[in-house]
Amino acid sequence: MKPPEPARARPGETCTVTFDGRTLTVLPGRTVAAALWAAGVTAWRSTRGTGRPRGVFCGIGVCFDCLVTVNGRPNQRACLVPVRPGDVIRTQEGTGRDDD
């Protein structure tokens, strides 16, 4: 949770979100991906074809590997979307919709 040392950060108030039902305390300003990494979570999607786990790969919005469902909306790039208090974050299975 504590940011790494050299940044000497003094973050603002923490907030809480849930990930697959589990409550996480997160620092403000972080993306969903950074919040999940800080909580020790590195995978939040299973692929459409073989159901393999995926998480961050490129970290800058190019690869779409880190797709996640936030507040019911699937296919959000976790590395771009900032976390907001009360977010309900869920592992995205396949397309993240009911059609698969």
Added chain:
Amino acid sequence: MTERPRLAVVGAGPAGVAGALAAAARGVRVILVDAGEQAGGQFYRQPAPALGARRPRLPDHRWRTWERLRDGLDRHRSAGRLIHLTDHHVWCVQRESGEPGTAEGAPAGRGSTAGGFTVHALRGPAQEEGVTVRADAVLLATGGYEQVLPFAGWTLPGVVTAGGAQAMLKGGLVLPGGTAVVAGTGPLLLPVATGLAAAGARVAALVESASPGALLRRAPALAAQPGKLAEGAGYAARLLRHGVRTLTGYTVVAAHGTDRLEAVTVAALDRDGRLRPGGARRIPCDTLAVGHGMLPHTDLAETLGCTLSGTAVRVDAEQRTDVPGVWAAGEATGIGGAALALAEGHIAGRSAAARLHGTAPDPRRWAAAARARTRLREFATALDAVYAPPAGWPDRVPDDVVVCRCEEVTAGQMRAATGSLGAGDLRTVKLLTRAGMGWCQGRVCAPAVAGLTGCPLDPGRRPFARPVPIGVLADLPEADRTDLPEAD
């Protein structure tokens, strides 16, 4: 002419900011359109303000350069000469139809505006709301992204791009795990390894495939850049201080784990880039930050019809593309780093300002930037020669490795497409296997597919630079809609 000409700058990294400042200082209204929450691009990426970092992790001289650029943006913004649209993801730049030179106040000559441009963007991280910006000219400073060549296990969670690990650290002040291996090839690996170590990760090894001999062979060209050598030596000293072991002439052959990374196998390479027998070792780690150089972002330029040179946008001495009214600078015109991007952006901004005022610029006015550009391009060429991916990499990718990460297409399927099915280009491989047809549109896998199949790495020809909601397209005014590029 009643209004000052308007330049849209796409991208607020070093090239875009330098270009925006140079143009704004010369009587041009600048609209800077960028996907980030804050200016800086990847190189000067800052932690979100709410994280309260007192300063970003940059060496002092770089931080001073950034302060100067940031203050310049603030000054021009307060003076009303510059608008900075943050969180705007540009998906297409369209040339408006119109006869050259007939638009009111349009200056004549190459680089003039010929009817102007519409920049289409999506607002906010959700990217569901469309925004359009009109301008007389455009500077594309779209940057680049990292190339990663595949190996067994590269899709496991915990395997990230070197630049991605750095971006998460710079922007989110977060690490993916406790023990990292940094691997691949290229100058980016040094700051990534030192950054991870300084942030508290144990960096078990820095694995660089280039041999020490390759560096020595390019020594004269590299030594012509004493500042860059000192920078490299500084990183080397920091790696030593953090006790990071450096393996040069080694490559990662496999990442291991079931649902997340647990270890990597690295192996020694011979002079020809082939594996040395008996040179493999296993290194336990929960993070692998890997990269094999950078690629330019050229989607917007390609859609505008700009000619590419290799994988980069081709520009002249003024940083003009071959499409009138379109300039390009920075990594989009060839990978060379932030200092080169600053020089190119500065030249582009000055050239655009002069041309938009209907005058020919005097290149002597930017002689210092032009000299820096020449020097830094030579250095980049020398680095490219040192840090080429090892020759035999495609032969080491087993058939069952997923190469197209989006569509889960394996190396074996791609080999079959060119083997028994006779595909001779990436487009045919895509049509036969779906490789490159997924979310990322082949940005990640195209170099790998080209290497594995022997097909040339053609430009991607992606009419939209990112996914666009159908509602945004439907809401476009009729005039814009009819001019949109046809999908490939």
